Amino acid sequence: MSASAVNAGSLVTLQELNPNSPNFKPGGAFRVTGKLQEYTLExxxxxxIDGDASLKVDTQHLKLDLRPGSLYQFIGELDIEPTNEVIGIYGHLSNDIVHIGILASSAITKTIPWLVFFFQAILKARVGRNVDGLDMNLYHQSLRLLREFQAAQISSWTA
Incomplete structure (x- = not known):
């Protein structure tokens, strides 16, 4: 495969694209499916969204009529950036000392290094399509079965 080849995108659920997941890496190519919750034209x-998970998708390179409430599937690369806002305040007690901090962005932590910050992920979509009519429960079940089959095939090759 040449260096300029485009990756097809690993099939993942939105729940699998979280900071604790091995999939959560910048530049990773993914195929995701979810219901359009909101869209900002500007x-x-x-x-x-899919269940309790959500993901931002940059659609600037797509010619797609997006309708909130419809199901969409996107293929693209994951971009991970620090957030640019204060998220909240935290506190804890250790050795009889109260530690209070602000959950904030990296822009703020550059001036106050002890602050904690979070990252936000955005999928830079290169392909998108409407998949209204797709049964998401059946989709998740088929994804689980596909992974079980692939794991069985890999284990039979190594045996």
Whole structure:
């Protein structure tokens, strides 16, 4: 495969794209599916959801009529950036000392290094399509079965 070849995108659920997941890495190519919760025309950023998980999708390179409430599937590369806002305040007690901090962005932590910050992920979509009519429960079940089959095939090759 040449260096300029485009990756097809690993099939993942939105729940699998979280900071604790091995999939959560910048530049990773993914195929995700979810219901369009919101879309901002000015920024071309969509938010898709699946259960309690959500993901921002940059759609600036797509010619797609996006309708909130419809199901969409996107293929693209994951971009991970620090957030640019204060998220909240935390506190804890250790050795009789109260530690209080602000959950904030990296822009703030550059001036106050002890602050904690979070990252936000955005999928830079290169392909998108409407998949209304897709049964998400059946989709998740088929994804689970596909992974079980692939694991069985890999284990039979190594045996």
């Amino acid at each position: 920024t071309a950023v969509a938010v898709i």
